[in-house]
Amino acid sequence: MPSLWIVWIIFQEYGYSLIASSKLYASTTVPEEVHCRTGGANRTLASSFPVDYQRLQRTKQQQYIDYKLHYGLRYNPSKPNGRNGTQEHPLRERKKFLPPKSPYEPPLLSVFHIISFVNGPCVPRRQSSTVEGNVGLDNHTVWTGVCYHEQECILLNGTPMDSCAGGFGVCCVFRYGCDGRTEQNVSYFHSPHYPLAATDALPCGFTLVLQRTVQQVLLEFLFFELQPPQLGNCIEDQFIVSVQNDQRAYPVLCGINTGQHMYLDIDRAYSHRLYLSAVFNSKQPRAFLVKITQVWQTLATPRAPASCLQFYEGVSGVLKSFNYDNNSILVTNRKASYFVS
Known part of the structure; x- marks a missing residue:
């Protein structure tokens, strides 16, 4: 009689706790998503098994399987099936199908040329036709200018009168x-x-x-x-x-x-x-x-x-x-x- 009483007490202490624990895990069963990347497509695999719900909420990091990295890890340089007794990397095998590189040859005529000349004094051979108000100049005046680029002459408030430096500049007065x-x-x-x-x-x-x-x-x-x-x-x-x-x-x-x-x-x-x-x-x-x-x-x-x-x-x-x-x-x-x- 005392032994039955002891069994009944143990059942009261531990039996209900085991039943409650099993019901709790059954109620918190949520699917776990495993994401896989294959090329440019994303696939999601779902599986259900009892997990701790609170722990799942705190862990927001998703799991990925990078198949490109997995493919690269298969490279074993010690495998004697490549050149010089070593295995070649899979990405290097593509170079066998590319045409050989030809040596660089500079173009015969460059598109851009940098022309520089001295900004020295010059005397225009012909005179401009206007000064102010479309009035003709005195052709007897011998003007003295400086050889500049045409745009530079205009920025300096000068007047282009003739060409200089082989036609690359103007005589700016x-x-x-x-x-x-x-x-x-x-x-x-x-x-x-x-x-x-x-x-x-x-x-x-x-x-x-x-x-x-x-x-x-x-x-x-x-x-x-x-x-x-x-x-x-x-x-x-x-x-x-x-x-x-x-x-x-x-x-x-x-x-x-x-x-x-x-x-x-x-x-x-x-x-x-x-x-x-x-x-x-x-x-x-x-x-x-x-x-x-x-x-x-x-x-x-x-x-x-x-x-x-x-x-x-x-x-x-x-x-x-x-x-x-x-x-x-x-x-x-x-x-x-x-x-x-």
Whole structure:
């Protein structure tokens, strides 16, 4: 009798727990998916067996079978069925069916060629047909430019006049009207609508940015005809030359000065700009064309002695003061110094 009582107690303790455990595993039976990749298609194989549901929720990593890797793992380099007693890799066997590579041969004519040339001075053989307002140029003027590529010339606000560098460049001339500004070594400053006469009463200015190595600036008045002075003073028209931070006074020009020139000493420690101003106070006709050249030691243009406003080279010649003309009055402000070499 006591033994039956003990069996009954054991059954009560462990029997119900085993039944509950079996029911729990039966209720949490979920399919497990195994993904296989074969080439480009994906296949899913499902199987059902009791698993822990909570553990399955925490494990979200899917299982894959990479058949390409499995195929590559079959390569055994120690298997003596290939060349030199070793097995060749399956991917290398494809090279046997490819044609042999031919040596590289460069093309006979390249599509792109890099052309470089020196940006040196040039003189155009033919003149352009317009300056401003479709007005013809004076064909007697000999222009001086710089050889640039055409697009580069336009970006620098220049005017292409002729070809250079075997046709790969253009002779770019830098000429400016009112409110012009440049830093070129050789440039031109002209009156509005040159070579036609300007009849507007207005100021006309030009700014030259000086180079670091410049020592002098040469102004050549290729064409210069303004209104004459009155009682020795320029009243109706004035052409004023000034250098930044320079206390030296240069003569104010008017009247006729075609063929004249002027040297300006430059101290780059203080001066960085050169200003040319033409003031027209009447509606009388006038016109001018001034060539501006920055001069330094190595340039072909000769340098004048210090404090020399005009400098001449030659055996003989004629010297004329500013605004000298048989039918005009001499300018009162004549602070000029002449040197003859």
